[in-house]
Amino acid sequence: MxxxxxxxxxxxxxxxxxxxxxxxxxxxxxxxxxxxxxxxxxxxxxxxxxxxxxxxxxxxxxxxxxxxxxxxxxxxxxxxxxxxxxxxxxxxxxxxxxxxxxxxxxxxxxxxxxxxxxxxxxxxxxxxxxxxxxxxxxxxxxxxxxxxxxxxxxxxxxxxxxxxxxxxxxxxxxxxxxxxxxxxxxxxPEEMEPIPLHHAAKIMREGTDLTIVAVQAMVPTALKAVEELEKAGISAELIDPRVLIPLDLEKITASVRKTRRLLVVHEAPSRGGIGAEILSAVTQEALRDMKAARVLGAKNIPVGSGFAESLIIPQVEDVVRAAREVIAQ
CATH class of the missing domain: 3.40.50.970 (Thiamin diphosphate (ThDP)-binding fold, Pyr/PP domains)
Structure with missing residues (x-):
């Protein structure tokens, strides 16, 4: 290594x-x-x-x-x-x-x-x-x-x-x-093999109360949120899809069937984003197994420069808050 x-x-x-x-x-x-x-x-x-x-x-x-x-x-x-x-x-x-x-x-x-x-x-x-x-x-x-x-x-x-x-x-x-x-x-690793583009989702943390699918830069943010939720007694399963198309729907759906709740977090605005597509695909597969779901994305404005970016893109506290809301439903 x-x-x-x-x-x-x-x-x-x-x-x-x-x-x-x-x-x-x-x-x-x-x-x-x-x-x-x-x-x-x-x-x-x-x-x-x-x-x-x-x-x-x-x-x-x-x-x-x-x-x-x-x-x-x-x-x-x-x-x-x-x-x-x-x-x-x-x-x-x-x-x-x-x-x-x-x-x-x-x-x-x-x-x-x-x-x-x-x-x-x-x-x-x-x-x-x-x-x-x-x-x-x-x-x-x-x-x-x-x-x-x-x-x-x-x-x-x-x-x-x-x-x-x-x-x-x-x-x-x-x-x-x-x-x-x-x-x-x-x-x-010194010798890294290709990672197949199919079935590429990776379970970053296992959990039982909630499935969080975090896209790209939201993965480390969601990891910190999972740690905060754990302190409050909430067990969240975190999945990094890694490949968005073709989406590893099988792995995500299996997780949602276990936890019965889904939160998708991404850096893009929620409207028309990949989160809505993931939520829709999972709902079609596991609607009867789901209690609650939502998408958390950036605010619906262009991304500001400098420190303003952090006021627009989801932060750890935003993920924690959204997770609690899904759990409460």
């Missing part, structure tokens, strides 16, 4: 997959000189200079370029830096990559991974917020699109294993890593 920061885990996954498969290429802005906008690919260019391509500041253009490379037999990794910038590449992802397999009647596949940092910088954990154009969570934008897979890890070991699996996948994958986790360090 060694200690690995999240950005190093991403760089290691990419380098290992490029070594394993010569079809893997890395494209994006500042890849060569800075290792990408978040320095998540440091050292990759040094090892594979002929397969790292710097792109102009034109996300809508080089994302289509990546799609073309995938259709031509390559396995591109497209770095979009901030997930907010995926709005500029929406056409390529939604009207292009997500539909090529369907439109070709299964003859064409698009093995492409769009890598981007998702959510706030972590003002709720002592960081400084990046503002409304660099702090959005975009999983809700894309969850309605058939043909896409959405991966959303928080911890370095999960990022390493899930990114390797994403690169090997034959379908387009949105790989979202949390901006607030860039400084997170964790013990990671």
């Amino acid at each position: 060694r200690q690995l920061y999240l950005n190093r885990a991403i760089a290691e996954a990419v380098a290992q997959e490029m070594k394993r498969d010569e079809r893997v290429v890395l494209i994006g802005e500042d890849i060569i000189n800075r290792g990408g906008g978040m320095s998540t690919f440091l050292g990759v260019y040094d090892q594979f200079p002929d397969r790292c391509l710097d792109m102009p500041i034109a996300e809508s253009g080089f994302t289509h370029f990546g799609n073309g490379a995938a259709l031509a037999g390559m396995r591109p990794i497209v770095d979009l830096m901030f997930s907010d910038f995926s709005a500029l590449a929406f056409d390529a992802i939604v009207n292009g990559a997500a539909k090529f397999r369907f439109n070709s009647q299964g003859e064409a596949c698009v093995p492409i991974v769009y890598v981007m940092v998702n959510g706030g910088r972590g003002a709720y954990t002592g960081g400084v917020g990046s503002g409304c154009n660099h702090s959005q969570c975009v999983e809700g934008w894309f969850q309605n699109i058939p043909g896409l897979k959405i991966v959303a890890p928080y911890y370095p070991s999960d990022a390493l294993g899930l990114l390797k699996a994403s690169i090997r996948d034959d379908d387009p994958v949105l790989f979202l890593y949390a901006e607030g986790s860039l400084g997170v360090r964790e013990a990671v």
Whole structure:
């Protein structure tokens, strides 16, 4: 085991997959000189200079370029830096990559991974917020699109294993890593196997009174909330889905059938978010077993910069309060 920061885990996954498969290429802005906008690919260019391509500041253009490379037999990794910038590449992802397999009647596949940092910088954990154009969570934008897979890890070991699996996948994958986790360090095995994208949910804490499903940056927040609830005699089971599409509905539903209560917590606003989709899916499977459920998300306003981010995104006390309300129903 060694200690690995999240950005190093991403760089290691990419380098290992490029070594394993010569079809893997890395494209994006500042890849060569800075290792990408978040320095998540440091050292990759040094090892594979002929397969790292710097792109102009034109996300809508080089994302289509990546799609073309995938259709031509390559396995591109497209770095979009901030997930907010995926709005500029929406056409390529939604009207292009997500539909090529369907439109070709299964003859064409698009093995492409769009890598981007998702959510706030972590003002709720002592960081400084990046503002409304660099702090959005975009999983809700894309969850309605058939043909896409959405991966959303928080911890370095999960990022390493899930990114390797994403690169090997034959379908387009949105790989979202949390901006607030860039400084997170964790013990990671020397040899990390790919983590399958199916059935990927991980039970972080076992409990009997309430199931909490926490998405990405809300996992460490929910962990602290679980500890506070435990002091009050409330046993909460915490699940990190890690992959949002395909969702590990089986594991989440089994937990809810046991606890009979569900709280979904995510950093994005509640309206139209992944939390409502998770709640809906679980309800369809286990309605008769459920006593209460709710979704806790950010306030319905753009994310403020600086310390204001922490006033908008759910805090530990918000999770504790919401959990108590669900328990009381």
